[in-house]
Amino acid sequence: MNDVKWIKLTVNVFDDEKIKFIETMPNGDTLIIIWFKLLCLAGKCNSGGYIMLTDKLAYTDEMLSSIFRKDIKMIQFALNTFQMLDMVEIVENRYFISNWDKHQSLDKLEAKKAYDREYQKKVREAKKISLENRTSVVRVSNDNRSLELELDLDKESIKEEEPRACVLFDLFETEMQRPITQKECELLSEWLQEFPSDVLELSLTEAVKSNARNFRYIEAILNNWRQAGVKTHADALRQIAEFETAKKPKKKAKRTAEVPLPDWYTGKEAEEETVMSEEERQKLIEELKNFG
Numbered sequence: 515m516n517d518v519k520w521i522k523l524t525v526n527v528f529d530d531e532k533i534k535f536i537e538t539m540p541n542g543d544t545l546i547i548i549w550f551k552l553l554c555l556a557g558k559c560n561s562g563g564y565i566m567l568t569d570k571l572a573y574t575d576e577m578l579s580s581i582f583r584k585d586i587k588m589i590q591f592a593l594n595t596f597q598m599l600d601m602v603e604i605v606e607n608r609y610f611i612s613n614w615d616k617h618q619s620l621d622k623l624e625a626k627k628a629y630d631r632e633y634q635k636k637v638r639e640a641k642k643i644s645l646e647n648r649t650s651v652v653r654v655s656n657d658n659r660s661l662e663l664e665l666d667l668d669k670e671s672i673k674e675e676e677p678r679a680c681v682l683f684d685l686f687e688t689e690m691q692r693p694i695t696q697k698e699c700e701l702l703s704e705w706l707q708e709f710p711s712d713v714l715e716l717s718l719t720e721a722v723k724s725n726a727r728n729f730r731y732i733e734a735i736l737n738n739w740r741q742a743g744v745k746t747h748a749d750a751l752r753q754i755a756e757f758e759t760a761k762k763p764k765k766k767a768k769r770t771a772e773v774p775l776p777d778w779y780t781g782k783e784a785e786e787e788t789v790m791s792e793e794e795r796q797k798l799i800e801e802l803k804n805f806g
Contacts, residue, residue: 521557521617524691532599539595541588548592549601551582556611556618563614564605572608616693682711689718690727698729705736712747713739720754 527533536545552565555573559566565573575593579586593609596602603610611617686702687694694702705714717735721727744750 519558521553522687522693523553523617526691532601535599536595541591544584544588545592545595548582548584548589549596552578552596552602552609553611553617555581556614560618563611563618565609565611682706682714685715686718689722701729701733708740709736709744710747713744713750716747716750716754 528537533546533549536542536549539545555578556563556565561569565578567573567577573581575586575589578584578593579589582589584592593602597604600612603612683694683699683702686698702714709717714736717732717739720735721731724731739750739753742749742753744753
């Protein structure tokens with residue numbers, strides 16, 4: 515069995531209707547723990563979803579009870595529940611996790627390995643040419659020295675590049691909220707041949723910001739960046755900034771509405787109101803009385 519040390523769980527796993535139903539059952543929390551332990555064990559076995567101790571020996575109820583440190587009746591109750599909910603099947607007297615591809619998609623891993631093999635081949639060729647150029651100037655008398663230098667360069671490139679594709683694949687699956695397909699793995703590997711991984715991460719971030727979690731949208735972003743000559747992370751950031759600036763609506767000067775003025779308006783400010791003196795006020799009152 516291959517040594518694959520991961521399984522995939524989505525952050526909304528507890529929104530699954532089956533998980534919700536299990537939580538409402540007696541000892542629901544214990545059943546959930548057993549379920550996740552089963553997933554981890556299947557991932558550790560790496561037998562395509564089968565719960566196997568070796569290639570020929572399947573785990574039994576008693577063995578699961580022992581390694582999970584749970585009462586055997588609880589293990590049997592859990593397994594029966596999982597079978598009833600189509601989460602676990604019995605195939606040729608072996609327990610099998612239904613829809614195992616949701617939890618461990620080896621297509622992605624194989625694509626990553628294929629990418630690494632091709633990339634490392636190109637790195638070795640480039641390093642060898644570089645090494646030959648250097649040794650043509652300063653010849654090392656000991657032929658073993660050239661071999662040691664080449665091996666050291668290969669080890670260094672493997673250490674740097676091996677996690678690159680796998681980490682990027684995991685990031686894409688997390689943001690896409692689903693396993694990526696074999697075709698998408700191959701497409702991502704092709705992009706990695708042209709763009710640095712941090713540029714691809716930026717394209718993914720832009721797609722998520724636009725709520726467009728699909729490879730077609732990301733491909734459109736990369737096509738635009740390719741035409742703009744994007745080669746580095748800084749280039750991509752500059753392109754994003756320009757795009758954001760172009761999206762902002764241009765501010766227009768506000769026009770003040772013209773109000774038609776009456777014919778009598780001369781443009782002069784109204785004269786200040788004069789204040790009556792007490793004497794003038796009394797005189798006016800007397801005149802009004804006489805008028806009445």
